Amino acid sequence: NLPTSVTLSGGNISYIYDATGVKLSKTVSGTTTYYAGNYVYEGSSLKFFNHPEGYVDAENGYKYVYQYKDHLGNVRLSYMDSNNNGSVNSSEILEENNYYPFGLKHKGYNGNIVSHHPFKDYQGQELTEDLGLNVHEWKYRWSDPSIGRFWQVDPLAADYPHNGTYNFSENRVIDGWELEGLEFYPMNSPFYGRSTLPSEEQSKEALSISTDFTPVVGDVKGVIEAFTGSDLITGDDLSMGGRLLGLVFMSELRGVGKGADAISDTAKAVDKASEIGKDVSKLSDDVPVVRGGSNTPDRFDGGSGVFSRLSDKSLDGISVNSKANKSIDALSVGIPHNKIGVTTVGDVRKAGGDVISSPTKNNPNHATMSIPNSKVASELMEIIKNPNK
Secondary structure, eight states: OOOSEEEETTEEEEEEEOTTSOEEEEEETTEEEEEETTEEEETTEEEEEEETTEEEEGGGTSEEEEEEEOTTOOEEEEEOOTTOSSOOOGGGEEEEOOBOTTSOBOOSSOOOOOOOOOSSOGGGOEEEOGGGOOEEEOSSOEEETTTTEESSOOTTGGGOTTSOTTBSGGGOOSSEEEETTTEEEETTSTTTTOSSOHHHHHHHHHHHHHHHTSTTHHHHHHHHHHHHOBOTTTOOBOOHHHHHHHHHHHHHHTTOOSTTHHHHHHHHHHHHHHHHHHHHTBOOTTOEEEEESOOOHHHHHTOTTOEEOTTTOOEEEEEEEOOTTOOHHHHTTTOOOSEEEEEEHHHHHHTTOEEEEOOOSSOTTEEEEEESOHHHHHHHOEEEEOTTO
């Protein structure tokens, strides 16, 4: 769905992606820009990297630039203390942005732009203006802000038959985000009110999970969390069971050896900690399990935070909604998809998996599902219309 080459009368733009679709480089008129996570290089020179409140500007001697963003994460004002006097006046404003509804920038005023970076612009996306283009590069496709449409067909078109396949954010640009070219994400979701966009928040949760199962690092993380009561990465409050798990995992990892047996021993420690977690937050078999979207196998394999266990290659870390004494209607509140997959904890267990209650500060219904593989997970889910849509 992503272009590898764009040819215009003024030249050519070529792209290289990794196997998962993450952009690695862009070449325009012989100049190559390389992308390494938050770090952007032009040739061998570091050009840009962002921080929580803005970015670091290489053009001005690697100084910190701070940004004011609106409720959708759109950058409205960029400024820095260029003379290091501890205050910022109007002459130190680098850029002011005002947008039309779909991200096209106003032109013809605010002409005193001192510095402009196209990275992390409208809703945190890169703006490409090379060779006269004016498009936003999302993870899964590109959008044209002048017409409010995507260039490519919606990868989730089968899930949203009522929407046009090129629609941008369901034509709703005031009360929610566009999720990386996939779908509209409403502001009344569990993420509403957080300072980061959903994709960043999900990345934090994924990082937290993967860190938990990293030898030594996860060990230290568990100790800190046991005493502070908060997840070290996401900041979410942990239940007493979650705090105990950190210490249990620590004690198990003490027995991990060195060399070839270390991986096997670590896997056993992970599995044992997981089994203890099941006892801490056990759900009864009749409790519903709800997950948004079409729930095809690829949606499980590529889900945020999902990982494959070292011991048996089963999937774990699958985010679902499941809570005792809650109906499917109640569990589907805040899920942005028009379709949801539903099953029960008992059916998951019969298939060789489990569902562990793991509520967060912003989603008290959150739970984590494990399952032998993505095919089994997909077959378990009965796809129905989201009752809240």
